[in-house]
Amino acid sequence: MTRSTAPRGVRSLALTAAVAASLGLAACGSDDGAESGATNLQVELTDAGCTPETLKAPAGKVRFEAVNNGTSKTTEVELKNADGIILGERENLTPGLSGDFSLQLEPGMYDVYCAVPGDLDRKSGKLEVTGQKAATKKPVDPALTAAVADYNAYVQDQSELLVTRTKRFAKALKAGQLQKAKDLFGPARTPFERIEPVAEAFGDLDPRIDARVNDVAKEDEWTGFHRIEQILWTKDTTKGTEEFADRLVDDVQELDRKIRSIELQAAQLANGAVTLLNEVSAGKITGEEDRYSHTDLSDFQGNLEGSKKAFDLLKPALVARKQQALIDEIGPRFADVQKGLDEYRRDTPLGFALYDELTDEDRKTFARQINALADPLSLVAGKVLE
Ligand SMILES: [Cu+2]
Numbered sequence: 001m002t003r004s005t006a007p008r009g010v011r012s013l014a015l016t017a018a019v020a021a022s023l024g025l026a027a028c029g030s031d032d033g034a035e036s037g038a039t040n041l042q043v044e045l046t047d048a049g050c051t052p053e054t055l056k057a058p059a060g061k062v063r064f065e066a067v068n069n070g071t072s073k074t075t076e077v078e079l080k081n082a083d084g085i086i087l088g089e090r091e092n093l094t095p096g097l098s099g100d101f102s103l104q105l106e107p108g109m110y111d112v113y114c115a116v117p118g119d120l121d122r123k124s125g126k127l128e129v130t131g132q133k134a135a136t137k138k139p140v141d142p143a144l145t146a147a148v149a150d151y152n153a154y155v156q157d158q159s160e161l162l163v164t165r166t167k168r169f170a171k172a173l174k175a176g177q178l179q180k181a182k183d184l185f186g187p188a189r190t191p192f193e194r195i196e197p198v199a200e201a202f203g204d205l206d207p208r209i210d211a212r213v214n215d216v217a218k219e220d221e222w223t224g225f226h227r228i229e230q231i232l233w234t235k236d237t238t239k240g241t242e243e244f245a246d247r248l249v250d251d252v253q254e255l256d257r258k259i260r261s262i263e264l265q266a267a268q269l270a271n272g273a274v275t276l277l278n279e280v281s282a283g284k285i286t287g288e289e290d291r292y293s294h295t296d297l298s299d300f301q302g303n304l305e306g307s308k309k310a311f312d313l314l315k316p317a318l319v320a321r322k323q324q325a326l327i328d329e330i331g332p333r334f335a336d337v338q339k340g341l342d343e344y345r346r347d348t349p350l351g352f353a354l355y356d357e358l359t360d361e362d363r364k365t366f367a368r369q370i371n372a373l374a375d376p377l378s379l380v381a382g383k384v385l386e
Pocket of ligand 1: 193289
C-alpha cells in the first residue's frame, strides 16, 4: 500500500517523548492530564508487537496512545473485547508516528493486538480493566443513547439496501448480462461503503464481502465483490462469477441478520469514522479498492456519507458538552470533501467519473481534504466521553 500523505495522528517525537517521560515508564494506569478524567495508556510498537505487553486501567474513560519509534514490522494497534470485536484502532503508524483513540471501557479482559496488515499470527497483549460493573456505571447520557440507536437504525437500513442491490447484481451475473452487471456493481457496493465506519464489528463477513486479492492468504479463498469485479473487468465475461454471486448474496444476508444483534458504542461511531477516513486518504486514495473497475469514487462517496452520519448523530452530545466550536470546525471540512467529490459527478449509472481519470495531483488534493477533516474529527470520541 502506498501512502500519499501522512495519516492524522502525527505528532512530534519530542512531544511523545516528553509525555512518556512525565509518565515515568510509559506506564499503565497513569494520567498525564491531557484529557480530564481519562486514564492514559501508552504502548510502543516493536518488531514483535507492543510493549508493555500487559496493561491495567480502572473502568471508565480510557485514552489509548500508540507510538512507533522505528519498527516497520508493526504499524497498527487494535483494542478488542473478549468476543474479538475491535473497539478502537489506529492504522498506518509508520516509524515516527503516533496515534490515539478514546473509549469507555467496562471491567474485563481486553486484547491489545499490534501487527502489520495481513499478519494474523501475532500474540496479543492484555489489558485488564478493573472495577465493579454495575456499581461504577455512570448514568448513560440520553444524547449518546439516541446517537447509537439512530446509527444502528441507519446501519440496518443500509444493510437491507445492500441485500436488495446485491440480489439484483447477482441476478444480472447469473443471467449473463455483462454490461448490466458492470453498471450494478458500484451502486450495489454503496450501502456497504456507507456502513464501513463500523465494519470491524462485522467480523470475517467484512473480508468475505469486501477483501482485495492481497488481503487473502490464498487466492482460492478470495470471495466477494472484488473477486467478481476482477472477472468482469479483466476477463470481460460473467462466466465464472455465478458461484461467487451466490456466496455474496448469502454473505450479505448473513450480515443483515448479524447487524440486528450488534451493539455499538458512541465512541465506536466516532473512532470508526476517523479510521475509515484515514484508510481512504492513506490507502484507498491509490485506487486499490476498485482496481479493475475504477469505480472508487462512488465508494468514497459512501464512506463520506457514513462518516458524516456518525458525526451528525453525535452533534447533540457535542453541543451538550459545549463543543460548538469543534462542530463549526468539522462541518465545513465535510463540505469541502463533498465539494471535491461533486466535481466528478457524472450522468452515468455509477454517478461518478472513473477513478483513472484523476491525476496524481487530483488524488493528493483529495487526500489533503480528507486529512483536514479526519484531524478535528479524531477529537470527537474523546469529547463525547467527557
Ligand atoms: Cu470497502
